[in-house]
Amino acid sequence: MIRWLVGLIGWSLAATSALAADPVTIGVGYLGVAGTRSTLSLVEQPAENDGVAGARLAIEDNNTTGKFTGQRFTLEERRIKEGEDAVQAATDLAARNGFIIADLPADALLKVADALRDRGTLLFNAGAIDERLREADCRANVIHTAPTRAMLADALGQYLVWKKWSRWLLVVGSHDEDKLFADALRRTATRFGAKIVQEKTFEDKGGARRTDSGVTLIQRQMPVFTQGAPAYDVLVAADESEVFGAYLPYRTWDPRPVAGSAGLVPRSWDASQDQWGAIQMQNRFIKLNSRRMTPLDMQAWTAVRMIGEATSRTNSGDVKKVTDFIKGPDFSVAAFKGTRLTLRDWNLQLRQPILLVDGRMVVSVSPQEGFLHQVSELDTLGYDRPESKCKLK
Amino acid sequence: MLRMWRVGLLSGLALAAAPAHAFIAYVSNEKSNTVSVIDTDSWTVTKTIKVGQRPRGIDFTRDGKFVMVAVGDDDTIQVIDAKTQAVVDSLPSGPDPELFAQDAAGKILYVANENDNTVTVIDLEKRTRLGDIQVGVEPEGMTISPDGKTLINTSETTNMAHFIDTSSRQIVANVLVDARPRFAEFKHDSSELWVSSEIGGTVSVIDPAKHEVIGKVTFEISGLRKEAIQPVGIGMTKDDKTAFVALGPANRIAVVDVASRKVTKYLLVGQRVWHMAFTPDEKYLLTTNGVSNDVSVIDVAAQKVIKTIQVGELPWGITIAP
Numbered sequence: 001m002i003r004w005l006v007g008l009i010g011w012s013l014a015a016t017s018a019l020a021a022d023p024v025t026i027g028v029g030y031l032g033v034a035g036t037r038s039t040l041s042l043v044e045q046p047a048e049n050d051g052v053a054g055a056r057l058a059i060e061d062n063n064t065t066g067k068f069t070g071q072r073f074t075l076e077e078r079r080i081k082e083g084e085d086a087v088q089a090a091t092d093l094a095a096r097n098g099f100i101i102a103d104l105p106a107d108a109l110l111k112v113a114d115a116l117r118d119r120g121t122l123l124f125n126a127g128a129i130d131e132r133l134r135e136a137d138c139r140a141n142v143i144h145t146a147p148t149r150a151m152l153a154d155a156l157g158q159y160l161v162w163k164k165w166s167r168w169l170l171v172v173g174s175h176d177e178d179k180l181f182a183d184a185l186r187r188t189a190t191r192f193g194a195k196i197v198q199e200k201t202f203e204d205k206g207g208a209r210r211t212d213s214g215v216t217l218i219q220r221q222m223p224v225f226t227q228g229a230p231a232y233d234v235l236v237a238a239d240e241s242e243v244f245g246a247y248l249p250y251r252t253w254d255p256r257p258v259a260g261s262a263g264l265v266p267r268s269w270d271a272s273q274d275q276w277g278a279i280q281m282q283n284r285f286i287k288l289n290s291r292r293m294t295p296l297d298m299q300a301w302t303a304v305r306m307i308g309e310a311t312s313r314t315n316s317g318d319v320k321k322v323t324d325f326i327k328g329p330d331f332s333v334a335a336f337k338g339t340r341l342t343l344r345d346w347n348l349q350l351r352q353p354i355l356l357v358d359g360r361m362v363v364s365v366s367p368q369e370g371f372l373h374q375v376s377e378l379d380t381l382g383y384d385r386p387e388s389k390c391k392l393k
Numbered sequence: 394m395l396r397m398w399r400v401g402l403l404s405g406l407a408l409a410a411a412p413a414h415a416f417i418a419y420v421s422n423e424k425s426n427t428v429s430v431i432d433t434d435s436w437t438v439t440k441t442i443k444v445g446q447r448p449r450g451i452d453f454t455r456d457g458k459f460v461m462v463a464v465g466d467d468d469t470i471q472v473i474d475a476k477t478q479a480v481v482d483s484l485p486s487g488p489d490p491e492l493f494a495q496d497a498a499g500k501i502l503y504v505a506n507e508n509d510n511t512v513t514v515i516d517l518e519k520r521t522r523l524g525d526i527q528v529g530v531e532p533e534g535m536t537i538s539p540d541g542k543t544l545i546n547t548s549e550t551t552n553m554a555h556f557i558d559t560s561s562r563q564i565v566a567n568v569l570v571d572a573r574p575r576f577a578e579f580k581h582d583s584s585e586l587w588v589s590s591e592i593g594g595t596v597s598v599i600d601p602a603k604h605e606v607i608g609k610v611t612f613e614i615s616g617l618r619k620e621a622i623q624p625v626g627i628g629m630t631k632d633d634k635t636a637f638v639a640l641g642p643a644n645r646i647a648v649v650d651v652a653s654r655k656v657t658k659y660l661l662v663g664q665r666v667w668h669m670a671f672t673p674d675e676k677y678l679l680t681t682n683g684v685s686n687d688v689s690v691i692d693v694a695a696q697k698v699i700k701t702i703q704v705g706e707l708p709w710g711i712t713i714a715p
Contacts, residue, residue: 065551068567334592339620
């Protein structure tokens, strides 16, 4: 035992001395909004550290590699409260960090991007799925690791069409983001030959998400709400606002599966994803954060890993050099999705397979077999180069 | 016509008359938690052994008496007695062992533990743990240089081949390769180290003395998208002339001319081909095909697939008795 200990000390001593020069420090900032949103399902309630927990794990992973490359990564987290200025917080973060992972609403993200443009800070959009950030409002200093609504809708649509569930009953919430997701789903239906047989709107009339006898009421409401629909194969719900989606499965008038914002859901990541070596990553995440990994955690992890990948390949912590490499043709990153992820050079969106999950298992992964593309099958998800309105500035 | 028939008959006789070189192959089935035993004379599965959870890395001990199989989800390496074909012992590996390498004498075992970024060193005779070596994120591929002086470990998320001095157990060099390095194999003359990168889609050729990537083997299959080409297992003939590289979901084995580092042929095997092993006479190469749940048998000289054998679910690793 003692000999074993001595041996260990010997190794660690030698390991320290092997690091000749001082490591290069690479600062990464994380900018998010304080507080969490409320979900219908208690188990899906996001943790306070949703997102940044993924960034933290990637910093650890980068630092393990950094021991061999002489690079050290640091993470500085900043949460803006209601009424606080995102630009000011971002500028402050940028003073110490060349890279910022952002989980901000679209408008705030654009303001931050424009404010930091001349400084050369590279932003990673880990949170916002808005199409416009990659289209008319795209920015040359913003890389998107979050998928877009169109990518998510296409991923789901490909599967539904493959399953031959091509008649959709579309139920849309009354909030703006619900309508945007519905737009994406309509586009998907047109692209892949599905038919929306009827659209219904679910008005948000307010009310609490947690009540003591909620189930009884929901059980009465939902069958009636979905009664009298034309013949359909699947109910597709667009409810990003978490008002009604999760109430639909098992409660529709006709016995039909539910997909979209509830039932079969398209996501960049899921706690149940265990293929392609993901189990190691899930285990590392649980060990570090004492909870399971969410899509936002993964989107932030991927962003920080992209930085680590580029700094080790370029053997540099220089923001300009690293940014050029990430945007260049040779960049790719491995993120436990069975294939290398690359950037769409026309709008800096990360190409990625999308998981279709039911809350307990990964049901399928899109793109589906048979959806072909001349460049990358991943480009069958979302807006493709010829359709893009983005002009990177 | 008659003559051809005669020749056929004669060669058939000759085959039958030749002394039978039957070997025994052990295949780990990642999903069924079993090991399939294949007889290379009849090309049939003669036994299926129940093992621990998620069996992957598998290798015979040097004396041929035991088969070691890493059962990752049980955090151990189980030992199968080759005579009784039953699990008889287990080794104190670290958490989630995946692949391992043993020294030439068969006395020391080095295990890659994917879960905690370490390589565990095990005394095979005493079956005790000697210590750990810290490496990169998700250590996987393991091999030892022919002279026994250098242990190579590849780490999947760090994307490096770590060169470890086997006497001091220190990392002496780190070589960056393409994404998700899975497997490392030395040329028998020690002049080159080949490392496959699953996501990068290449095999890096490293000069082990200079610790530098000196070339890359690339793959191109018409009609197949680049992302489907995911190199994993590598097998090299003893004369160092030909290398075989398993290309995962491309469902093919690439035959590579080692000198020019160019692919000369692609052999269609089962789905998601992962690892491989030669018979000791090097007549045959057996590959594990994860998704089609079978093993392909390649005639090495003819460079042809001659047989497919059904095994358990998700066959992963393979070893053949020395």
